[in-house]
Structures are given as structure tokens and as C-alpha cells.
Amino acid sequence: MPIDYSKWDKIELSDDSDVEVHPNVDKRSFIKWKQQSIHENRAKRNQDIANMETQISMYGNLNKRVDKLLVSVSDNELADRQSVSRFLNANFDKTEKPQGPNVDPEIPPFNEMVEDLFEQLENDAKKQGKNPKDGSVIRKFVLEHRAKIDRVTAEAKVKLQELYKEKELHISSDDIKTGFDSGFLNKKETEEEERKAANMQKVAAANVSAQKGSEISLPKPRVQFIEYDDVMKLAPETEEFGKLKVGDYKASEKYLLAHMQIISEQQKDALMMTAFEYQMQDNPKRAYQVIHQSELLSYIREIYNTKKISFLHLEQMTEVIQLFFKRVLYNENNPAGRKSFLESVQTKFNHIKNRVKVMEQEQEQEGVETIQLKSLDETTELEVNLPNFESTDPEEQRKVAAFNKLPTKMQDALKTRNLEKVNDVFAEVSLEEAEHYLDLINEAEIIGVKALLENEEDFKHLQDEYKNRNQLEDLNLKEEHNQQSNAAEDKPSGLSTTDTVD
Structure with missing residues (x-):
């Protein structure tokens, strides 16, 4: 089997004894300068990569908190910083802060960063002449800031990929590992490879009867969470879960154990959004039902997130689901867990009812035609x-x-x-x-x-025009009076109109 030596072409040597330099340049000094330059560039590149990774991770943690606030908190609570602080501390670890080799140890936790953001947005609202206590105004500012963070994160990811590629082009001896003294596992990471593995399992299962004497052991493809780019898109499995009866926790637990891939942030939020549709259709019972089921997904996902596993680990998720139902919903000795869960469901149901009522009122106001008196001329x-x-x-x-x-x-x-x-x-x-x-x-x-006269000159001009108009009217009246007098003088005496006609 031929050996591929191409990877050695990318090695960036820091001590090149065969380098050719100009006769007037000291060879030893040149090699020393080159060593120093290579090490400095490599250290800076590694530091930039670490900074980028920390920045992207920090934005992800902040967005997770902001997104949950926008979905779960009403406009009035969003404008109250104490309510925001209580919500953050109740739903997230208030001591969690960015981690990394270059992170300032005095950096505030993520929850405090979000609170500082809301304080900043209130000041921005004041500067723009808007009411900082209006929750709808704060919500709009948060959404605009959220969009900016998404753009910055996307740019950071592109920059990070460029740094990774640059690092690959300048590998050092630290990056070279021999394959003779260590084992490796060939992981199937792409979807195509997973699909092939699944097909191989199906073929193996079909041939079990023909191969009774042998057992075929194939790696199972990794199960992924359902995450659509369209935040409103609902998977059929999630839609079916939303139809399960409220209070039938045995059925919900059994369904989730068989369909763990629906326990994702996107599917949980998409299911919650359908509650708005049902409430606007005047179907509060169905709205409450999907909110209840969405909250089950939310609680389980939050517990799973504490394990810091980015993919769907079947054994870990199974443990989380069973633990949640056992300790929160089945625990008759301590009903506080179920009570807290149902209170959370009722709070979100009330929030959606109020929001739908406001939306309907706004639509009614927008649809009514009326008359308003206003001058069309600015003057x-x-x-x-x-x-x-x-x-x-x-x-x-x-x-x-x-x-x-x-x-x-x-x-x-x-x-x-x-x-x-x-x-x-x-x-x-x-x-x-x-x-x-x-x-x-x-x-x-x-x-x-x-x-409306803008200045004194306009007033004088209007005054002169008024005087001239009055003088002209007086002159016309005098001329008319003189004409009538002359006509009377020229009229022969003793004649009447009757005589003239005759």
C-alpha cells in the first residue's frame, strides 16, 4: 500500500539549516528572526481562534436567554427590569459566565450581561424620545439587537473558518501524529454515511434468518434533533404529541421515549406558536392543550441542556425523561413540582390570551374607516x-x-x-x-x-394687499355713484320710461 507523504508538504519549519541567504546577511541571525516570526504568527493565530470560539459561545448563551425571554415574558414584564432579573435567575444558572483561556476572570455572568443590555435599551429608547416603560418598545429594540448579534456571529464564524484553514496550511510538528502507536475510530459523521449504515442494518436484519449461525454487529447511526430553519415549521411527530390529552402523563412519557428527536428548542417554540392560532380561532381548550405539551418539551430540554451534550444521546435523554416524570409529575409525596409546572402552563396560557386580545383589537382599529379633520396645506x-x-x-x-x-x-x-x-x-x-x-x-x-404667516414681511405684504383692495373697492363705488349721477342729469325732464318705450 503506497504511503501518502503530501501532509508533510504543509509543515512550516522554524529552523531551516539549508536556507540560502544574501552574503551580507548573517545566516544565523536570519534563521533566528525567521523562527521568531513563525512562532509569533502561530501564537497570534491560536489566540485569535480561542477568542473567536469564546465570542461565538458567549453570543450563543446570551441569545438563548434573550429568546426565552421574548417567548415567555409579557410586554409589561419585559419593561420591568426586576421581572427580567427574576425570570433569568429562575430559568438559568446565575453564576454561569464565559469560559476560555483569554477570558477576563472579572467578566460578569451571562444573566447580568442580559440585564445590562435591557438597561442600555431603555437609555436608547429615552434618547429616541420613546417611552422606556412601554414593553412593546423594549421588545422591538431587543429584536433589533438580536438581529445585530446574529450578523456579528455569522461574521465571526466565517472568520473562524478562515483561521482554521490558515492553520491547516501552516501545520507545525505539534500537529503531526503518527498512526502506528495509537488507535482510531472511524466515525460516520456525514448524512450519506449514516444513511448507508442504516441501509446496511436493514439488509442485515433481513438476512438474519439465512445466517442463523452468525451475528452481525453494525454501528447505529446517530439520531439527530429535529431542527428546521423555518422556526414556525412543525414536524408531524411534534404535531401528534400536541394532541395528547392533558394530564395523561403516562401517554406523554411513552411517546417522548419513542420520539426523542422532537425535544428540540425549535420544535418546542413551533408548538407553542400554534397556541396563538387556536386562540385566535376561539378554541382556548386546544390552545391550552398545546401549551401544556410544549411546556413538557421545554422542561425536559432544559434539564438535558445541563448535561452540555450538543447532540441527541439516547441513553442520557432516556434518563432525563424518566427522571422528570418521576420526580415532577408522578411524585405524590411532594406535589410542589407538578403545581409549579401547571402554574407555568397557566401563566403562558394567560399571556397568549391577552396577546391575542390585543392583536384582535389592533386589527379592528386598523380595519375601521373614519373621518379626521386636517389641513392639507402646511401654510x-x-x-x-x-x-x-x-x-x-x-x-x-x-x-x-x-x-x-x-x-x-x-x-x-x-x-x-x-x-x-x-x-x-x-x-x-x-x-x-x-x-x-x-x-x-x-x-x-x-x-x-x-x-399661517411665517414672518413679519408676510404680514406687511398681506396688510398692504388688504389696503389696496379696500381702496380699489372705494374707487369702484365712487365711479359707479358718479355714473348714476350723470345719467340722472342727462335725462330729459318730463319724460317717463313709459313715454320712452312708446
Whole structure:
């Protein structure tokens, strides 16, 4: 069997005794400089890799906490830093902090980092003129920050891969390991290899009857958690689990032991999201059912995460499932565990009910058409001109009659001469009713237009224009009066219009 020596081509030697240098350069000094440069670059590369790995791990731990907050906590609690702190300490290890060779030992734990983030977001809200105590505002800021972290993490992963490749191109003697004094296990890591292994197992099982005298032992392919890129996508197995009866914990335990791959963060959240759909369909019983089942997945997954196993370890997951049901749900001597679990389910159910109610109200408000009074010209504004209620002038009495046809609420709003209060009344009524109000307001000539003058020159110009217009009107009146006088003087005496016609 030929031996592949190509891997030795990548070795970066730090002491090259055969190197050729310029006659004016000391060979020993050159080799020393080269050694120092190689070691410095290698140390910096290893340090950059360690920093990147620590940074990516830290972002992952922070995102895990932020994501759980966004799913589990209401807007009001999200704006209360004490509620956020209590939730974090109740659901995560408050002493857990970043680990790594270059990590500052004084760095705060992950929970404190998240609390500092919320404090920073409140300050950002104040700077932008928004209410920092409004949970919906804080939720929006958190989502924007979460997107930034995702972008930074993606960039860090790309940089890390580049460092890995660069390290492979400059391997040192420390990276070379002989294959003659150590054993190795050929692990099937790719999906294609796992599929082939599964097919081989099926063939072996089919041929067992033909090979009674021999036993075939094949490695089992690793079972993976169900994790879709689409966070809303629900696996058929998870959907079936959501239909299991509330309180039938024996059935739930049996199902999870047979379908461990659904116990993933993505499937748990996707199942929880379906509760919104059922609640919006006015099916609270079904909504509570899927929340209950999703919470089972959540509790078990949190316990499994403490083992820090990135893949689905069947034996470990089996132990976690059995331990959870035994100590939390089956323990008759200490019912506090089941009580706490059911309280958590009820809290999330109430949260979803309230959120759906708010969403429905927002949809109703967005779907209603109404009339609002507003000037379309920036140089003018609308003003309220009430009729003279004590006047005996027929025109004013006509306006008062139209005003009295309006409902009392609209009359009171108009009397304040505040256009915002008038618009508030318009917003409360239907479009057809608002149009009727507007017709009466137009009939009473209540809404007028007032010009806005930006400076003193505009005022003087308008004043001069008004004076000129009055002078012109006076001149026209004088000319008309003179024409009538002249006509009277030129008219022959003793003649009547009747005589002229004749």
C-alpha cells in the first residue's frame, strides 16, 4: 500500500539549516528572526481562534436567554427590569459566565450581561424620545439587537473558518501524529454515511434468518434533533404529541421515549406558536392543550441542556425523561413540582390570551374607516368658528339650527374649539355617521381655514394687499355713484320710461 507523504508538504519549519541567504546577511541571525516570526504568527493565530470560539459561545448563551425571554415574558414584564432579573435567575444558572483561556476572570455572568443590555435599551429608547416603560418598545429594540448579534456571529464564524484553514496550511510538528502507536475510530459523521449504515442494518436484519449461525454487529447511526430553519415549521411527530390529552402523563412519557428527536428548542417554540392560532380561532381548550405539551418539551430540554451534550444521546435523554416524570409529575409525596409546572402552563396560557386580545383589537382599529379633520396645506390650519347663538340674523339662526342637530358629544367637542377633541369624536363613530356629522358642520359653516404667516414681511405684504383692495373697492363705488349721477342729469325732464318705450 503506497504511503501518502503530501501532509508533510504543509509543515512550516522554524529552523531551516539549508536556507540560502544574501552574503551580507548573517545566516544565523536570519534563521533566528525567521523562527521568531513563525512562532509569533502561530501564537497570534491560536489566540485569535480561542477568542473567536469564546465570542461565538458567549453570543450563543446570551441569545438563548434573550429568546426565552421574548417567548415567555409579557410586554409589561419585559419593561420591568426586576421581572427580567427574576425570570433569568429562575430559568438559568446565575453564576454561569464565559469560559476560555483569554477570558477576563472579572467578566460578569451571562444573566447580568442580559440585564445590562435591557438597561442600555431603555437609555436608547429615552434618547429616541420613546417611552422606556412601554414593553412593546423594549421588545422591538431587543429584536433589533438580536438581529445585530446574529450578523456579528455569522461574521465571526466565517472568520473562524478562515483561521482554521490558515492553520491547516501552516501545520507545525505539534500537529503531526503518527498512526502506528495509537488507535482510531472511524466515525460516520456525514448524512450519506449514516444513511448507508442504516441501509446496511436493514439488509442485515433481513438476512438474519439465512445466517442463523452468525451475528452481525453494525454501528447505529446517530439520531439527530429535529431542527428546521423555518422556526414556525412543525414536524408531524411534534404535531401528534400536541394532541395528547392533558394530564395523561403516562401517554406523554411513552411517546417522548419513542420520539426523542422532537425535544428540540425549535420544535418546542413551533408548538407553542400554534397556541396563538387556536386562540385566535376561539378554541382556548386546544390552545391550552398545546401549551401544556410544549411546556413538557421545554422542561425536559432544559434539564438535558445541563448535561452540555450538543447532540441527541439516547441513553442520557432516556434518563432525563424518566427522571422528570418521576420526580415532577408522578411524585405524590411532594406535589410542589407538578403545581409549579401547571402554574407555568397557566401563566403562558394567560399571556397568549391577552396577546391575542390585543392583536384582535389592533386589527379592528386598523380595519375601521373614519373621518379626521386636517389641513392639507402646511401654510394654513383649520379653526372652529361657532355660530352666534344669540343673534336674530336669519343666517346665524340657520347655522345655529344646523349646530343643534349634532349630537351632544360633538357639540361639546366643538365648543372647546380643540380640533383634536373633534377628531376623537369622529374616530368613535362609523364612517356613515361621521359623514352625516360633517354635512351638518359644513351647513353651520363651523370649520374655517386660517393662514399661517411665517414672518413679519408676510404680514406687511398681506396688510398692504388688504389696503389696496379696500381702496380699489372705494374707487369702484365712487365711479359707479358718479355714473348714476350723470345719467340722472342727462335725462330729459318730463319724460317717463313709459313715454320712452312708446
